[in-house]
Amino acid sequence: MKKLSTERLETQFADFKPRLNAVEATEEANRCINCFDAPCIKACPTGIDIPKFIRRIGAGHVEGAAKTILDSNVFGLSCAECCPVELLCEGGCVYNKLNHKPITIGKLQRFAIEHAYDHGIEFYKAGKPSGRKVALVGAGAASFAAAHELRLHGHETTIFEKSELAGGLNTNGIAPYKMRADTSLREIERIMNLGVQVKYGMELGRNLTVDELLTSHDAVFLGLGLGPDSRLDVAGVDKNPRVLGAVDFIARMKLAPKAELAWLKDVHVALVVGGGNTALDACRELRGLGVKHVVVSYRRGEEDMSGYKHEFKWARQEGVDFWFGTLPTAFEATGNTQKVTLTRTKVDAQGKVALGTEKMTLDTQLVLVATGQAKLESLLSKTPGLKFEKGKLVVDAKTGRTGNAKIFAGGDLANGGMEVVNAVAEGKRAARAIHEGFTHG
Ligand SMILES: Cc1cc2nc3c(=O)[nH]c(=O)nc-3n(C[C@H](O)[C@H](O)[C@H](O)COP(=O)(O)OP(=O)(O)OC[C@H]3O[C@@H](n4cnc5c(N)ncnc54)[C@H](O)[C@@H]3O)c2cc1C
Numbered sequence: 001m002k003k004l005s006t007e008r009l010e011t012q013f014a015d016f017k018p019r020l021n022a023v024e025a026t027e028e029a030n031r032c033i034n035c036f037d038a039p040c041i042k043a044c045p046t047g048i049d050i051p052k053f054i055r056r057i058g059a060g061h062v063e064g065a066a067k068t069i070l071d072s073n074v075f076g077l078s079c080a081e082c083c084p085v086e087l088l089c090e091g092g093c094v095y096n097k098l099n100h101k102p103i104t105i106g107k108l109q110r111f112a113i114e115h116a117y118d119h120g121i122e123f124y125k126a127g128k129p130s131g132r133k134v135a136l137v138g139a140g141a142a143s144f145a146a147a148h149e150l151r152l153h154g155h156e157t158t159i160f161e162k163s164e165l166a167g168g169l170n171t172n173g174i175a176p177y178k179m180r181a182d183t184s185l186r187e188i189e190r191i192m193n194l195g196v197q198v199k200y201g202m203e204l205g206r207n208l209t210v211d212e213l214l215t216s217h218d219a220v221f222l223g224l225g226l227g228p229d230s231r232l233d234v235a236g237v238d239k240n241p242r243v244l245g246a247v248d249f250i251a252r253m254k255l256a257p258k259a260e261l262a263w264l265k266d267v268h269v270a271l272v273v274g275g276g277n278t279a280l281d282a283c284r285e286l287r288g289l290g291v292k293h294v295v296v297s298y299r300r301g302e303e304d305m306s307g308y309k310h311e312f313k314w315a316r317q318e319g320v321d322f323w324f325g326t327l328p329t330a331f332e333a334t335g336n337t338q339k340v341t342l343t344r345t346k347v348d349a350q351g352k353v354a355l356g357t358e359k360m361t362l363d364t365q366l367v368l369v370a371t372g373q374a375k376l377e378s379l380l381s382k383t384p385g386l387k388f389e390k391g392k393l394v395v396d397a398k399t400g401r402t403g404n405a406k407i408f409a410g411g412d413l414a415n416g417g418m419e420v421v422n423a424v425a426e427g428k429r430a431a432r433a434i435h436e437g438f439t440h441g
């Protein structure tokens with residue numbers, strides 16, 4: 001695997017939820033009332049026994065707390081740092097109904113897991129070799145969660161990854177003020193220590209086929225995530241080096257040495273196009289990198305944004321300027337400056353967006369396009385048994401099995417793009433079904 005540069009731009013961001021010390025963690029743990037039928041558990045896609053791990057922290061058994069978390073979610077540290085807890089576990093905490101601050105479950109989770117990792121505590125070992133082999137495509141959270149579970153049962157696992165780095169978006173996509181790439185790799189290294197093999201530079205559709213994998217393995221798990229950034233359908237945009245895909249830019253900012261992005265110091269005004277979570281991350285990241293004026297152009301209104309409300313609020317507080325009801329319609333490059341023409345939109349009674357006549361211009365030095373990621377349907381739809389609906393690979397909700405009995409899938413490829421914690425849950429679900437199949441099939 002490629003080594004991370006220590007001189008990455010992402011390291012200049014402060015940690016927005018710093019870790020708790022032991023006194024703070026114990027005090028917070030003791031606030032939890034250990035609800036019967038705890039709603040917080042139901043709100044966690046990996047179903048961590050939250051009251052149990054919190055009780056263990058309160059009792060000083062921090063190692064046991066970490067084990068409780070990891071038994072359900074092997075990416076316990078990544079999720080502690082990047083889960084949108086406001087909408088998941090903490091959003092489900094009963095304290096919200098009592099008009100009190102919910103228990104800071106994410107921070108307690110991080111406290112317990114970092115304690116275990118910092119002390120080199122390892123809870124798992126690979127099972128006795130079963131003689132079964134599973135191929136996993138894509139080295140993201142979904143595949144690693146599946147591989148971990150499969151190794152516990154002694155199945156041989158090989159992950160085939162097109163790039164030279166493990167972790168997918170967990171490594172190269174999460175906003176650096178939530179989590180840095182090295183945290184993701186720290187967690188992945190522990191999983192790899194169980195004997196998970198990773199073959200880098202192996203790309204399905206280029207030097208690898210599903211047929212080959214089915215011939216040489218007993219089961220296949222597809223964890224390819226989503227495709228590249230969608231492009232803007234505006235003349236001249238493709239040849240413009242200062243109009244970049246937001247996911248691509250975020251990955252460069254997180255992984256590349258600072259020197260490669262030295263040109264960012266000349267970016268004073270930037271435009272982000274889109275209204276989802278990637279747009280909200282990108283605009284906040286640009287502000288954090290020191291860009292003075294960041295404008296977000298979204299074709300609909302504030303109430304239609306798919307990005308999280310709390311992230312929108314923070315972006316506003318950080319000085320991001322939102323231009324609702326606008327769409328870029330022309331780019332004119334002069335040196336490093338782009339004159340972007342934005343046209344006011346109108347939404348008809350059926351909710352369709354059309355262009356109006358009012359236009360405005362913005363001189364920018366960088367445009368990030370955050371209008372979604374392509375779906376990988378064309379790459380996989382010819383494989384017998386694989387079916388797509390609305391861009392998502394169709395899988396059985398209980399097992400993650402596709403229409404082909406030997407092929408399973410999970411993560412963004414199958415859910416259309418959710419969170420790391422969903423990818424982990426779906427990877428584990430598929431691994432359990434694969435194991436069941438080996439045992440009873
Ligand atoms: C900008 C951004 C910010 C995000 N922030 C958060 C956040 O704060 N919190 C959160 O919980 N979630 C966040 N998410 C979502 C989260 O990162 C994803 O839901 C999750 O990581 C998906 O995991 P995955 O394993 O399904 O796919 P991925 O992480 O995308 O992994 C797929 C892997 O497959 C590889 N691959 C792709 N095609 C091929 C091929 N043909 N052959 C071989 N390998 C291939 C890729 O290189 C990649 O390594 C964010 C997403 C984005 C885009």
Ligand code: SF4
Pocket residue numbers: 043044045046047048050073079080083085088089090105106109421
């Ligand atoms: S994994 Fe995420 S959602 Fe689940 S308890 Fe931990 S922080 Fe909350």
Ligand code: SF4
Pocket residue numbers: 031032033034035038039040041050051092093094095103105
């Ligand atoms: S809902 Fe809140 S108080 Fe109740 S068990 Fe969960 S974290 Fe504790």
